[in-house]
Amino acid sequence: MTAHNASSKYGQYTGGPDPLAPPVDLAEALEAVAEDVMSGYSPRRALQEFLHRGTRTNAGLDELAGRVQQRRRELLGRHRLDGTLQEVKKLLESAVLDERKQLARDAMMDDTDRDFRQMQLQNLPTSTSAAVNELASYDWQSSMARESYERIKDLLGREVLDQRFAGMKEALESATEEDRAAVSRMLGDLNALLEQHRLGEDSDADFQTFMERHGRFFPEDPQSVEELIDILARRAAAAQRLLQSMSPEQREELMQLSSQAFGSAELVAQLEQMHASLRVLRPGENWSGSENFEGQEGLGLGDGTGVIQDLAELDTLAEQLAQSHNGAHLDDVDLEALARQLGENAAVSARTLAEIERAMHDGGYLRRGADGELRLSPQAVRRLGKSLLRDAAKQLSGRQGSRDTRMSGAAGEQTGSSREWQFGDAEPWDVTRTITNAIRRTIAEGGNPSRGLQLAVGDIEVSETEARTQAAVALLVDVSFSMAAEGRWLPMKRTALALHQLVSTRFRGDSLALITFGRYAQSMDIGELTALPAQHEQGTNLHHGLLLAGRFFRSHPTMAHVLLIVTDGEPTAHLVAGGESLFSWPPAEETIQVTVSELDRLGRTGTQVTFFRLGDDPGLERFVQGMARRIGGRVVAPALEDLGGAVVGEYFRARFKANHDGGTGPVF
Template identity: 65%
Template structure:
């Protein structure tokens, strides 16, 4: 019984319609955190992104790792192989033919003695050069069938190797070639050369190309669609074949040139291939026709395999340049993923594709923005994301070191703050009904639904009202930006601390008023973007007096809020503002500088500021000065490790605005108050 074909049979193949729609979205959290760290250390956002792509992360290989693997494979190719493979095969077949012929001469008793002697003399006096010996034996009348077969294999091998140099896979395809097969190859080469020469004169058409492919398409597995694609594919391999010849010693090159005349038993193939090389070089002069490589190994390569190895080397060199990303306008999209998969495997291509998606996402989703000068900077969106990451780290440190709990409310029984957020499991705050219903209506309409008969609530529609248990706080964070902070590795922890506190207040305590003040030789009120991008100041000076002046001005602008003064420093004050506005600097600290600083700190105390000093470093003089300053205003002193600076400052802020003993813990007594951060 004949089975009818199944017309509904399904065929499956790799998705090729663009990015994989089922692939997980790229995770930018690690990238933003690493980029933010570098930006705070003084890198430009563009350079920071480039460094992240080079390094990668814990779960993502970077460009440096891919480039290392490319270099290792290139070195392995050169160290394992040599280019003597075809010549070695010819020598072996030649030795076999001569040996079998001598055996036959010794066994053949019917052979005339003079004829035997003449033949033995011919074999004995063969030239040492394999090419010359093969040429001399072209007219030899073989007595041994095995010897004749070995000699014919030499001519067949040379023909297949020469073709394999220009047409990948031809060596295997023609292993049992007939005279008819060889004639078809000669015909194809003649038609190909005619087509290329017609193209060079500008006389060819697409019809000419289509007719050629209809007749000889089986020889071109690349399936080119036009003559330019055909030229690109063939010229790349032909140039690699030329580089292989260039890589040989003069003796090896001369041997192969002579042997090529014996390919398939006639010089016709060699002549056609020489004509083809000339046509390809004229059509694609930009290919590397003059390069070479130094193969040092013991594993011989045939002409075809050697050409493939040279193509691999060219691919690896291209990939090395693409992965280096060192040229103007470099982008991850420049990396040839197909070439990378071919050389290093699919996993490497996946790594490179992920890096490209990360780069694209960072640029296209608004995390990097160009400023008026055309340079990239971290956008407010990126700053918020980075601040959340830093705040999560602070929360873990506070929770881990003090037994604090992360709680999902900011005082459910307290006053409404006016802010709302999406409901999360465990929330106890009241629903904001207006926002919740509005979200449901908007969602229903956007999905094409009808709201005339009411709407159905979805859990994602629900928003809760945030509450606060305390009155507003007016916070001044004074951070030392003097020479010593940068010199002693405290620059980035200082910025991380400022960003974590800024993020906490902006996201959880929006009613509080935060002012960031940097003080070096003079003091300056800074926005968070300005502070995080601040380059290290190399001018000496610690103007605490000027910073306190600005902080007290901030406190006076908000008379109904609780003043909170947080001072991060690693040195005694060495400069102050003169009455005329000029900066005075002296080291060791001048008594007048100390007096001005003390006077302004007393003013902060009279305004009711809760003051905490965060002392960085173990200098005895600094310790005595900070302790005495804190004592004057009933303040606190915390000497955290650099990694704990953010937790110390945030903990002190939380303690200043929450219930409980302000002196109850090593971070200024935060009274068990917890906070949480949205992912």
């Protein structure tokens, strides 16, 4: 038995998305998108902005597009298009020099013949193409000179073919007459196939027969005649743009030289026929463009056509990365082309962005509304609120002199008794009673608890706690023009989200109302407030907001009433008969009077009121300080970055006070 030593090689996975890669982390994307949405962007635009910026560790679309443009500039700045002409010129000079040396040392040659040949070489045209064509019938005396001249024809043939068929220059190096005849047969069959297709007379069998005969000339391995035409047309259009990018003199030189390709006029005619057919079959290709090359590195016809194709591919990538047309998705980005042009890391970055875009939609974070517009889903709002609540808790715990505040829920001290769990209960489980219930149920159902135990909802019991006061909390947020103009719009929304998350998850027995007040006031759910665009109407109608808060409190008569008001300006509007809003600046006396009257009414019912004063407006400071003294309320003037922690802290303070005072609700 023979032992074999097997060796393995490991490298980067290149078969598409890494199957072992962890799923993309949407936390950063969701936070950034939601932040922009709260600032006034639509969810669609917010997601686009995030994808263009990229993540902390992943290049965005803007960076990738910039690298595409840099690559384009590098190609144009590095190359020039006279590589074939320069190579032909060198071969011609070498042939003429070798011929002159041969004439000078050939003692057996007739002097008259020598003089004639020397004069013929001396008087060659200055144009390279004209000189090459004039020497087409010259009887070379030097074998080295003849070889150099034949290399010109061979080079031109390979370059002309390489213009139309990528890789042909290298494939036909040191080609035999048989190889050239095979190329000629391929061109003849190809032109016949293209003509059949143009007339609608070809079949799949015709294409298969063609590929069986000539497939080695097409490394792209087209699977249909349409794919074949696409490949050839893109290359032919690039070859055309290459010629149009040359100077008129260069273009004229090459046109004249082309007749010497392999010394075969038939080859040139076949290529021209193919070119004409492709223009008819693919008129949508760019046949008329040009580029401005400014470099020093000469390119041959084939390589130059390849660079022109690279430039076209870069232009297509730039358009794909721009994502500027309706219905654009990152799945449209050609990752293989991106890897070719910018490297595999760029393709990985684009693939990651596409996965984020897909996950934001498929993961339920963006939802299309009845009007067809994208919106943050409730799931996204909850996840964002959780993050903002953590931030608020950090702010709260970091405030000087603050005690440790636990967000464990609304349960009071345990009484020692337990009861069956009901939906919405936040009390801790009685684990012993719960497990006992599960064992009894399992035995009653004929099961064996020793083989495994499954809990049912009916098994769960929770520990009873002393009754604690529930709170009805009204958060009034100013949405007047100044809030957006002074950069307070986003912190206001972040604060509302954090408080909403706290109440809805940790204090589910409490009730929260979100009320905005600008020229008018309005009750909103958290999704509406999150998506609310900046208001451009002037007016701070606290009066209307207090009316809505009073209505909310009256619908919760047994709860402690907590009123939190976030504003950056004194009242400048109030409701009048008929429901119209009357705006006045400076504030009208009537506006102040009706607002104070409504605050007094709430204060008399035991509502705990806290004003959060934003900014340094003297009128606002006088108003809120006066009202706090009048109704026994509080005034907090937090920095914008501390607003969330301040509001959450006041919510806890109000709940603690309500429970400490005996848990009684307001009396009307």
